[in-house]
Amino acid sequence: MKRRDFLKNTALASGALMLPAFLKPFEAMANAELSGYKNLVIIQLSGGNDGLNTIVPYGNDIYYQKRNVISVKPTEVVKLDGMLGLNPNLSALKEIYDQGWMGIINSVGYPNPDRSHFRSMDIWQTASDSNQFLTTGWVGRYLDSNCQVAKNSHTAIEVDDTLSLAMKGATMKGIAVRDPNKLYQSTREPFFKDILNDHDTDHLNEDNLGYLYKTMTETYSSAEYIENTSKTYNVSAEYPATPLGNQLKTVSKFINSGLQTRVYYVSLSGFDTHVGQVNQQSRQLKIYGDAVTAFVKDLKQTGKLDNTLVMTFSEFGRRVEQNASNGTDHGTASNVLLFGGKLKKAGIFNDAPNLEDLDNGDLKYQIDFRDVYATLLDKWLEVNNSQVLNRNFSGLNFV
Amino acid sequence: MDELRKIKHLYSRAAFGLRFADIQNAEHASVKKAVNELLRSSETDEPIGLVQTKLDYTMLLTGGANQKKIAIMQQVEQEKELNLSWLKKMNSTDAVLREKMTLFWHNHFACRTINAVYAQQLNNIQRSNALGNFRDLLLQVSQSPAMLQFLNNQQNRKGHPNENFARELMELFTIGRGNYTEQDVKESARAFTGWGFNRDGQFVMRNQLHDDGQKVFLSRTGNFTGDDIIGILLQQKQTARFVCNKLYQYFVNENPDTAHVNAMADVFYSSNYEIKPLLEYLFTADWFYDEKNTGNLIKSPVEFIVGLNRQFYINYLSPEVQIQFQRALGQLLFYPPNVAGWPGGRNWIDSSSLMYRLKIPSLVLDGGLIDFAGKADPEDEAFLATARNRQERIDTKVQAQPDWDKFLADIPGKWSNTEIAGFMLEPRVNTAMQNTIARAPNIKTLAVEIASTPEYQLC
Numbered sequence A: 001m002k003r004r005d006f007l008k009n010t011a012l013a014s015g016a017l018m019l020p021a022f023l024k025p026f027e028a029m030a031n032a033e034l035s036g037y038k039n040l041v042i043i044q045l046s047g048g049n050d051g052l053n054t055i056v057p058y059g060n061d062i063y064y065q066k067r068n069v070i071s072v073k074p075t076e077v078v079k080l081d082g083m084l085g086l087n088p089n090l091s092a093l094k095e096i097y098d099q100g101w102m103g104i105i106n107s108v109g110y111p112n113p114d115r116s117h118f119r120s121m122d123i124w125q126t127a128s129d130s131n132q133f134l135t136t137g138w139v140g141r142y143l144d145s146n147c148q149v150a151k152n153s154h155t156a157i158e159v160d161d162t163l164s165l166a167m168k169g170a171t172m173k174g175i176a177v178r179d180p181n182k183l184y185q186s187t188r189e190p191f192f193k194d195i196l197n198d199h200d201t202d203h204l205n206e207d208n209l210g211y212l213y214k215t216m217t218e219t220y221s222s223a224e225y226i227e228n229t230s231k232t233y234n235v236s237a238e239y240p241a242t243p244l245g246n247q248l249k250t251v252s253k254f255i256n257s258g259l260q261t262r263v264y265y266v267s268l269s270g271f272d273t274h275v276g277q278v279n280q281q282s283r284q285l286k287i288y289g290d291a292v293t294a295f296v297k298d299l300k301q302t303g304k305l306d307n308t309l310v311m312t313f314s315e316f317g318r319r320v321e322q323n324a325s326n327g328t329d330h331g332t333a334s335n336v337l338l339f340g341g342k343l344k345k346a347g348i349f350n351d352a353p354n355l356e357d358l359d360n361g362d363l364k365y366q367i368d369f370r371d372v373y374a375t376l377l378d379k380w381l382e383v384n385n386s387q388v389l390n391r392n393f394s395g396l397n398f399v
Numbered sequence B: 001m002d003e004l005r006k007i008k009h010l011y012s013r014a015a016f017g018l019r020f021a022d023i024q025n026a027e028h029a030s031v032k033k034a035v036n037e038l039l040r041s042s043e044t045d046e047p048i049g050l051v052q053t054k055l056d057y058t059m060l061l062t063g064g065a066n067q068k069k070i071a072i073m074q075q076v077e078q079e080k081e082l083n084l085s086w087l088k089k090m091n092s093t094d095a096v097l098r099e100k101m102t103l104f105w106h107n108h109f110a111c112r113t114i115n116a117v118y119a120q121q122l123n124n125i126q127r128s129n130a131l132g133n134f135r136d137l138l139l140q141v142s143q144s145p146a147m148l149q150f151l152n153n154q155q156n157r158k159g160h161p162n163e164n165f166a167r168e169l170m171e172l173f174t175i176g177r178g179n180y181t182e183q184d185v186k187e188s189a190r191a192f193t194g195w196g197f198n199r200d201g202q203f204v205m206r207n208q209l210h211d212d213g214q215k216v217f218l219s220r221t222g223n224f225t226g227d228d229i230i231g232i233l234l235q236q237k238q239t240a241r242f243v244c245n246k247l248y249q250y251f252v253n254e255n256p257d258t259a260h261v262n263a264m265a266d267v268f269y270s271s272n273y274e275i276k277p278l279l280e281y282l283f284t285a286d287w288f289y290d291e292k293n294t295g296n297l298i299k300s301p302v303e304f305i306v307g308l309n310r311q312f313y314i315n316y317l318s319p320e321v322q323i324q325f326q327r328a329l330g331q332l333l334f335y336p337p338n339v340a341g342w343p344g345g346r347n348w349i350d351s352s353s354l355m356y357r358l359k360i361p362s363l364v365l366d367g368g369l370i371d372f373a374g375k376a377d378p379e380d381e382a383f384l385a386t387a388r389n390r391q392e393r394i395d396t397k398v399q400a401q402p403d404w405d406k407f408l409a410d411i412p413g414k415w416s417n418t419e420i421a422g423f424m425l426e427p428r429v430n431t432a433m434q435n436t437i438a439r440a441p442n443i444k445t446l447a448v449e450i451a452s453t454p455e456y457q458l459c
Helices: A003-012 A025-029 A061-066 A093-098 A117-126 A138-149 A180-186 A190-198 A208-230 A243-256 A277-302 A369-380 A385-389 B003-014 B020-027 B031-041 B057-062 B065-092 B096-108 B116-128 B134-142 B145-150 B164-173 B182-191 B226-235 B237-251 B258-270 B275-284 B301-312 B321-329 B351-366 B378-398 B404-409 B417-424 B431-438 B443-451
Strands: A039-046 A102-109 A156-158 A263-269 A308-314 A334-340 B195-197 B203-205 B215-217 B220-222
Touching: A039 A243, A039 A277, A093 A102, A093 A277, A102 A369, A138 A156, A138 A263, A138 A385, A180 A208, A180 B351, A190 A208, A190 B378, A190 B431, A208 A243, A208 B351, A243 A263, A243 A277, A263 A277, A277 A308, A308 A369, A369 A385, B003 B020, B003 B031, B003 B096, B003 B275, B031 B096, B031 B275, B065 B096, B065 B116, B065 B301, B065 B321, B096 B116, B096 B237, B096 B275, B116 B134, B116 B145, B134 B145, B134 B164, B134 B226, B145 B195, B164 B182, B164 B226, B182 B215, B182 B226, B237 B258, B237 B275, B258 B275, B301 B321, B301 B351, B301 B404, B301 B443, B321 B351, B351 B378, B351 B443, B404 B443, B417 B431, B417 B443, B431 B443
Parallel strands: A039 A263, A039 A308, A156 A263
Antiparallel strands: A102 A334, A308 A334, B195 B203, B215 B220
């Protein structure tokens, strides 16, 4: 062993568990450069958010014809240009928008759209075609490919109790952490520590038992690293006291403490508005807008906004025409919202949704969601998108 | 491998594990006898009959806000009842192989429906044909309202074919990808036009919607009906190979051995798709008991939960907690992720699901305490003290009652800690594990410890 390696390994072995260096992805990364570290934060809106009442096409008469009860009145819309404006419950975002920290991509979807929640969410999370069933998620495949190509280890954190399919790759997976201390405490179980300590690397072979011990070891390593790193930073900014507010506050803590994580994943549900949409969606949008505004301002304050890109999506939008219960049924394309200090093209990225040329009453997609992913992969996470998306997408130029 | 270990392996795969209580019978039996006994005890076929009331689904679609709310609540309640009644059956039945196969078909013919009556009906079809004939099973599944609805065959009509069912029939149920063309999908979709169901949840052939014209399917030409297409698919030996390959991965090894799968397919095909002879062949094959085919399959969450429940005779005062377990571990019965089913294997395991798996046994068995009597340092002592303080609170939350008396009474008196661990675990107990369990102060603690290991996740 070279002296340099010896020193490195000794330094790494100073944790509570004497683990071989190759099993310590996070600690190994601490040696990597710390500056210019870019984060992607993904916010999933579950249930199918109605994009047309989020970014409102108030300049289009068809919108008001099709939604005589649930449309947002022109006087209430927070106008962005002559055609589009924010739902008033997102008014907090206007300031962010005016600063050039917000981008709106209209009519994002995919060919042969599926209107089932779980299937369409699968398609978005796995970045598959609509008739293709993949068992790995796109962020997970990013971890897989990045680990092979670049030598750095990277990781992805979902601020939740369980891990979404999006975060699972074939060989690598992200980690779910709602509360770093709670996760860390779960790894303090004396019995678990004992069986892990007693197992030498002989057991970490290629079989399933080896895989279980490897996962356990990585969990321990990550839990300790996340706890020890994140506790050095306290978020001083105010966040709304909502679950999403708390999740984003945790992400802020992670980013600001210098955690070497490339992708964060959070979600907010409650967007399936078949009945009495206005009240329900207003409540959810307010939670979303206020939490994101607090997050963006917080990161601006701490100087991390330029290194952070936030992307919000939902599994589908909703029908253009309202239904008989003053709600909307499952639809197709919708908008993707972006936030960050370094948007190349801030504001409204492309044309407002076309409400005349519909597919059975639903919007036709103009931009494939995988072109959005491709952009994030190529230009933000710096990995060739074809390795993750299984074929090359040309991408966009919003960043 | 000695005979008892073989029988234990058999029960870990073909059932939900061998219990201490079963040792006496197993000790003097041969593998052949044990296989016969598994098949015999699974001859009984009792359907799940819990969900009876049909909901008025028009309420969900057209009712007022209040009616919709009530309908959704009833629907959620029925789904919960259905889930728990199947779980209860798996926890308590003697027809273990039948349930294990029902679980297999539940994943092979993966389906989701909000209608609990239809879901139950499909589950009972999969149960009553679990060990019968694959042809009957395939036909009944294909004609069940749940599947017709799920794969949109209700909308498949002459002049406006919907290809969803035809495609999945080939891709997932019979011959698998690469063995048919897009044209075959289009043509066979036409053959299934008119297949639908009525308001009573019964299959109906709607002749006026059926396209009775000529179709070319897998190089054959004729005025095929849906039954014809299924018949042609079953004539393909590829169907036998495809199903056997999946069964091999379920029962034997994630990495199929082509020669073994082909041998299974021969048996299956020549018996005209009878399932029982196939299983009998599989479970008595020498290679089924090869070292490399033991202790290396990751239990699915349901196998894990049911195995634990059966081993410790757990009674849940509030069974719903088992639904939380299913969710946390990533397998909610009747909610497969998509039509391809749960991917299984290592896909079950990530950081959080593994930590839940390691923690659940102690939550259910001893209020969350793993009373570790090893080389505890001060930090460990503090941790254990907190865990002891929390036990009561966890008990009131989980409300599970293992039958410790029965569990302990059936353990052979002369057995050492290592022998007990060797019986409860399928992978070999290595030296490190032996050191840990040797320190267990009593058998109850030992059992909780063993169930809280990575080894316990394997079967």
